Amino acid sequence: MNISILGAGAWGTALAISLAARHQVQLWGRNADVMQAMQAVRENKTYLAGFPFPPQLQASDDFQQAMSHASTDDGLLIIATSVAGLRPLLQQCLPYHPKHVVWLCKGFEEGSQLLPHQVVRQVLGDDTLAGALSGPSFAQEVARGMPCALTIASSSAELCQHVVNAVHGNAIRVYSSDDVVGVEVGGAVKNILAIATGIADGLGLGLNARAALMTRGLAEISRLGAALGGHVETLMGLTGVGDLILTCTGDLSRNRKVGLALAQGKSLEVIVQELGHVAEGVRCARAVKNLAESLRIEMPITNAVAGVLFDDVPAQQMIARLLARDAKQELR
Numbered sequence: 001m002n003i004s005i006l007g008a009g010a011w012g013t014a015l016a017i018s019l020a021a022r023h024q025v026q027l028w029g030r031n032a033d034v035m036q037a038m039q040a041v042r043e044n045k046t047y048l049a050g051f052p053f054p055p056q057l058q059a060s061d062d063f064q065q066a067m068s069h070a071s072t073d074d075g076l077l078i079i080a081t082s083v084a085g086l087r088p089l090l091q092q093c094l095p096y097h098p099k100h101v102v103w104l105c106k107g108f109e110e111g112s113q114l115l116p117h118q119v120v121r122q123v124l125g126d127d128t129l130a131g132a133l134s135g136p137s138f139a140q141e142v143a144r145g146m147p148c149a150l151t152i153a154s155s156s157a158e159l160c161q162h163v164v165n166a167v168h169g170n171a172i173r174v175y176s177s178d179d180v181v182g183v184e185v186g187g188a189v190k191n192i193l194a195i196a197t198g199i200a201d202g203l204g205l206g207l208n209a210r211a212a213l214m215t216r217g218l219a220e221i222s223r224l225g226a227a228l229g230g231h232v233e234t235l236m237g238l239t240g241v242g243d244l245i246l247t248c249t250g251d252l253s254r255n256r257k258v259g260l261a262l263a264q265g266k267s268l269e270v271i272v273q274e275l276g277h278v279a280e281g282v283r284c285a286r287a288v289k290n291l292a293e294s295l296r297i298e299m300p301i302t303n304a305v306a307g308v309l310f311d312d313v314p315a316q317q318m319i320a321r322l323l324a325r326d327a328k329q330e331l332r
Helices: 010-019 032-041 063-070 083-096 116-124 139-143 157-167 180-202 207-227 238-249 254-263 268-275 280-295 300-310 315-323
Strands: 002-006 024-028 057-060 076-079 100-103 129-134 148-153 172-177
Touching: 002 010, 002 063, 010 024, 010 139, 010 157, 024 063, 032 057, 063 076, 063 083, 076 083, 076 157, 083 116, 083 280, 100 116, 100 157, 116 129, 116 180, 129 157, 129 180, 129 238, 148 157, 148 180, 148 238, 157 172, 172 180, 180 207, 180 238, 180 254, 180 280, 180 300, 180 315, 207 238, 207 280, 207 300, 238 254, 254 268, 254 280, 280 300, 300 315
Parallel strands: 002 024, 002 076, 024 057, 076 100, 100 129, 148 172
Antiparallel strands: 129 148
């Protein structure tokens, strides 16, 4: 199968390496010098150093070539940009009329507060077969060939089967779902909760506090998911509980690293500069907070994280505010 992956960050590169064991894969990035160097040394030294490219993987900044490669009837276009970069990249893709489109990004678009599938529909329309590929997956482990499980979510059974044919195999298992909203909400909000658990761990609050934050955070995900039309059952699966566990506890989690650094008193500007990668939970926190307020959904952990990120609330004060809340029934 011809597969093009647009976006040469860590996750896009890792998936390209994995899929190139069975398919002809083109990895596209917009920086010509970076992509030429990547093709020459056969490695992404900037975002995924130490993982050589298979022969079937080609890296290039030639957008037309990447789109032509994936725009055949049996091709697959995978968009591996951030949520912020999704809309402008889709607008670039529009003239090529790709038949099968999948995105990897997790979050809500700032300003519009739209989920990725809503952005895709606005730009590409309803005729494109499109879906979200999500789940608990650290790039380094996928590139290493270690086992993981993902979910392809789409209203199109044809698209789901096409992605299963392309991605399922070797160390990657792929499950299908028609609950795009549930899958995307789980993937978005868990990043905010990873920042919260990173803060708690950085302050040395212990495993009890971590478990409480993750569990009550899952309640927030479920409330928002249900309000937007997602299924609570989806949030008990890979793209909800599974991704939440990985991102909140894994040392490779960028969002968890943000929380750990906030607990040390570092500014957000310094943290982002030191990280060198996009941490989607930072951008997502404000959008989810505003959306929850407009829907009148109670999301105290999300609000607390947004306070630390954008209102200069000290991390210790964030925890104190959460602990000071009135007692409530757990299930309502």
